Amino acid sequence: MSRHKFLNIVVALSLSVLFCCGPAKAKSKAIIHDAEYYVLEAQHGEKWATEDEELDKKLAELKEKHGTPPNIIHIMWDDTAVGEIGVPQIQKTRGWETPNMNKFSAEGIYFARMYTEPSCTPSRAAVMTGRHAVRNGMYNVGFPYEYGGLATDEVTMAEVLGQAGYATAFYGKSHLGDVESSYMTKQGFDEALWTPYNQVPSMYTPDLERAGAIRPGSLNDGVIPEDPYDIDKGWRPKGYIWALEGVKDGPVKEWGTPPNLEDYIAMDGESQKRLSAFMKKSIDAKKPFYAAYWPQMTPFTGFPEKITASAGMLQEAIARFDIYVGELMEELKTLGIEENTLVILMADNGPMIHNGPPGMVETLHRGGKGDFLEGGVRVTAHARWPGVIEPGQIVGDIIHETDLFTTFASLGGATKYIPTDRIIDGVDQTALFLKGDTHSRRDYVFIYTGDELAATVKGRYKRDWRNAVPGLSGAEFYDLYNDPREVYPMMLQLFPTKPMFSIMKTRHLMMKSAYPDKGQNRDFPFKNIENARPESVEASKPRFDAEKLPFDPREAIMQVPEWDNLDRNWGAGN
Numbered sequence: 357m358s359r360h361k362f363l364n365i366v367v368a369l370s371l372s373v374l375f376c377c378g379p380a381k382a383k384s385k386a387i388i389h390d391a392e393y394y395v396l397e398a399q400h401g402e403k404w405a406t407e408d409e410e411l412d413k414k415l416a417e418l419k420e421k422h423g424t425p426p427n428i429i430h431i432m433w434d435d436t437a438v439g440e441i442g443v444p445q446i447q448k449t450r451g452w453e454t455p456n457m458n459k460f461s462a463e464g465i466y467f468a469r470m471y472t473e474p475s476c477t478p479s480r481a482a483v484m485t486g487r488h489a490v491r492n493g494m495y496n497v498g499f500p501y502e503y504g505g506l507a508t509d510e511v512t513m514a515e516v517l518g519q520a521g522y523a524t525a526f527y528g529k530s531h532l533g534d535v536e537s538s539y540m541t542k543q544g545f546d547e548a549l550w551t552p553y554n555q556v557p558s559m560y561t562p563d564l565e566r567a568g569a570i571r572p573g574s575l576n577d578g579v580i581p582e583d584p585y586d587i588d589k590g591w592r593p594k595g596y597i598w599a600l601e602g603v604k605d606g607p608v609k610e611w612g613t614p615p616n617l618e619d620y621i622a623m624d625g626e627s628q629k630r631l632s633a634f635m636k637k638s639i640d641a642k643k644p645f646y647a648a649y650w651p652q653m654t655p656f657t658g659f660p661e662k663i664t665a666s667a668g669m670l671q672e673a674i675a676r677f678d679i680y681v682g683e684l685m686e687e688l689k690t691l692g693i694e695e696n697t698l699v700i701l702m703a704d705n706g707p708m709i710h711n712g713p714p715g716m717v718e719t720l721h722r723g724g725k726g727d728f729l730e731g732g733v734r735v736t737a738h739a740r741w742p743g744v745i746e747p748g749q750i751v752g753d754i755i756h757e758t759d760l761f762t763t764f765a766s767l768g769g770a771t772k773y774i775p776t777d778r779i780i781d782g783v784d785q786t787a788l789f790l791k792g793d794t795h796s797r798r799d800y801v802f803i804y805t806g807d808e809l810a811a812t813v814k815g816r817y818k819r820d821w822r823n824a825v826p827g828l829s830g831a832e833f834y835d836l837y838n839d840p841r842e843v844y845p846m847m848l849q850l851f852p853t854k855p856m857f858s859i860m861k862t863r864h865l866m867m868k869s870a871y872p873d874k875g876q877n878r879d880f881p882f883k884n885i886e887n888a889r890p891e892s893v894e895a896s897k898p899r900f901d902a903e904k905l906p907f908d909p910r911e912a913i914m915q916v917p918e919w920d921n922l923d924r925n926w927g928a929g930n
Contacts (some may be wrong), residue, residue, distance in 0.1 A: 387762070387771070387780050388871070391863035392800045404797065407787050414790065415767065418744065422696040424644040425520075425768045426741070427635075429684075429699045430760065432483065432650045433677070434476065434529075434555075435670060435712075436703035437719040441736040442466050446719060451666035452675050456682035457701060461738040465749045465789070470737035471756045471801045471813075472705050475726050476531050476554055478804075479704040479757065480650070484512045484532065484543070486761025486774070486782035490804045493876035498533055498553055500560075500596035500881075501895060503913045505533015505552070506543060507877035511775045513761050514544030517646045520770035523638040526550055527627035528650035534881035541602040547634065549601045549611060549627055551652065552881075557596045558655030561615035569656065576615075595882065595895030599623055607886040617655065624651045628680060632687060639691060644768065650704075653677055656713070668715015670707070685740075695743040698767065698789075700760065702737035722841040728803045728810035728822065729842055739789060746792060753796030754813070758782035763789065779871045802864060807873070809864070812857055817850065818842070819857040829854070878914045 397404070419425050439446045442461030447453045473479040477497045478489035484506070489495040492510050496502070506512075514524040526540045526548040533552055540548035559569040562576040573580040575592050598612035598620050611626075612619030631649055638645035654673035664675050681701070688694040707716035709724035709731070716724065723729025737755075739745060762782035765771045767789075774780060787795040801813040810822040818834040833850035834842050882888060882896045898909035 385776050387774050387776055388778065389783060390779060390781055390802070391867050392860060393783055393798065395863075396797065396799065400797075404787070407791070407795075411786050411790055415769075415786075418696070419769075423642065424696070425522075426744075427638075427644050427693055427697040428517075428646045428764050428767065429631075429697060430483075430646075430648045430650075430764075431681075431699065431701050432480075432648075432704050433653050433674070434704055435707045435716060435725055436674070436736050437707050437717075437724070437731060438468070438470075438721060438734050438736055439719045440707075441674070441701070442738055450671070452664035452668075452671040454674060454678040454681075456678045456685070457674075457738070460681060460685065460699075460701060460740050463742065463747045464738060464740035464745045465751050465792070467702075467737040467739070467755055468750060468752050469754045470702060470735055471733050471754065471803075472703070472735050473757070474728055474732045474803070474805055475705050477533075480529075480531050481506060482781070483704075483757045483760055484514075484648075485510050486513070486758045486780045487778070488758065488781050488802065488804060490807050491779060491781075491871075491873050493874050494532070495804065495806050496876070498531055500534070500553055500557060500593040502534050502553070503881060503916060504876045504878045505535040505538025507874070508537040508542070510543075512543045513764055514540075514546075514646065514648075516544075516761075516765050516770045516773045517768050518544050518546070519773040520765075520768050521643060522768060522770075523634070523641065523643045523645040525631070525634045525645070525647045526650075527631055527647070528624070529554065529652045530650065533877075535877065535879040536883045537877060537879070539600060539602065539608055541604050541606065541608060545604065545648075547603045547630075549599060549623070549630060551599045551623070552597070555652055555654070555656050557598070557614070558617065558620050558657055560596060561617050563615075564617075564657065590894075590899050593895070595889070595891035595893075597882065597889075597892055600885065608884065609887045610885055610889065610892065613889070617657065620655055624653070624677075627651065628684075631684075635687075635691060635693070639693065646764065646768070651677060658713070666715055669713040671715050695741075698739065698741040698744075700737070700739050702757075703735040705735060706732040718841075720840060722843065726805075728805055728820075730818075730836065730840065733801075733803055741789070745789060749792050751788065751793045751796075753788055753793060754798055754801060754815075755785055755788060755796060756782070756798065756801055759785045759798070779867060800860070809861070812860055812864075814853070814857065814860060817853050817857075819853070820845070821861070833857075876916075878916065880910075880913065 441454055441457050444458055473482050473489055475497050478495045481489045481494035518524050524545045526545045530540055530550040531554050532538045540550045560575055562579055565572055565576050565579045596614060597610050598614055600608055601611040602608040631647055654669055658669045659672045664671050688697050706724040709716055709718055718731050721731035721734055723731035725732060758781040763785045765774055766784045766786045783797045799815045803811040812819050816835060816837045818836055820832045824832045831845035831847040833846045833853055880896050882892045885892060902908050
């Protein structure tokens, strides 16, 4: 029996046996979603089909008017809670403001329930592939050296839209790994300037090590007196890099020179210059474009000069970035493409409230980065598309960041390029973008910490799997309308939801059985960099000849635990 045929049987059984809805229709070469999508489709499929005909007609009219499908700019930054952008009342109590982004939000959609993964790397991999990070092994948070990253056989949004004729570019923080397959120019982008890690390496300079940003003696030579017991100097990750740059099918080069922190700080400004040039080049070529601009915003060193009363590191960064958002909106207008450009502003996960820098706090929801609480996986998110998205909308529907993958493909006429040999968690939310509130095609979210299913959301209700006691019934359920901070878990009052959540989980695991998760993609970092510094070259290969060791260094890398939870102290629970 083929895997595809088995999948159709799984879906049919899930619907007919567990929900008595009758068998689901098999779809040849259709996108494969998680089981819960088919539960909704069985009930609303006819209405959705009618809506889709209307939406396809509208998109065709827009394409004829503008000459191309819409341009798409996806801007995503770090660790910002729901309400921190677009709600000036909250900002007034926090000592900072973002007038341009607040205006942006008022001119389009404010998403009240945008869900992400709990932390950086998983979230960015999910957006890029339309798949929960657990499916492709990208659920570790990468640090030098990660010895891993996004695999070659993953299909990214850039690859999907590129096949449909889009020019594609990436600028900023990818955080998708340090192995060659994860280079953004090998993941479908025509041009890219990107960082393989998060902002932590900004603390790795000798001056900051002397100041205690990292423990003196843990990385750089000459910071502390010579330690006579330190006999393995090559153990430290001195070959970290600031950024890489390149074009598709071309050489990859290092950009900036560690430990020069000025180079690191200059990256966002360089990204903005390149985005402007990329847009103009695409317009001249009469090509639609997709640009992922994921700014670093700030090094962990912060800013010496403060422009907000808050003076929090993130607030200082966002207030500065707000100025750029205003400039970008004006540039779109000047270029004459404002009405043919969808722009998304959003965060990648909740704030780093656990052992993070000052200024990152819980706002509306409890928890933060690394947690499967709502505060960890619900983020600020906004969409603007003048003339297409009605202004002044507040959307209460559930939307997940993976949905952007499928929605962008739909808007760009690229759905046929989405792979059909794997589960795509993202669902097409074109109706939600164009028709507004109550038009989402999902009412569910599966929340993972590492490779563990931690919680499930269905509409207003949530079940905590991670803290449940096996074999017993406990206070594992939440009513998110009446307990948005998840401080009053229920048992008896929400027992009607217990079997339904159990069936949801069973269907989800059945689909994972049919399409198993992949392990992590491992290798030595920084291979084939044209201008690699000696430290980077050393990092790209084993430190020792395998014949001189009783083990294979390459095999040791492959055996690094897949869930080595480096951000456990950032949360990963409630």
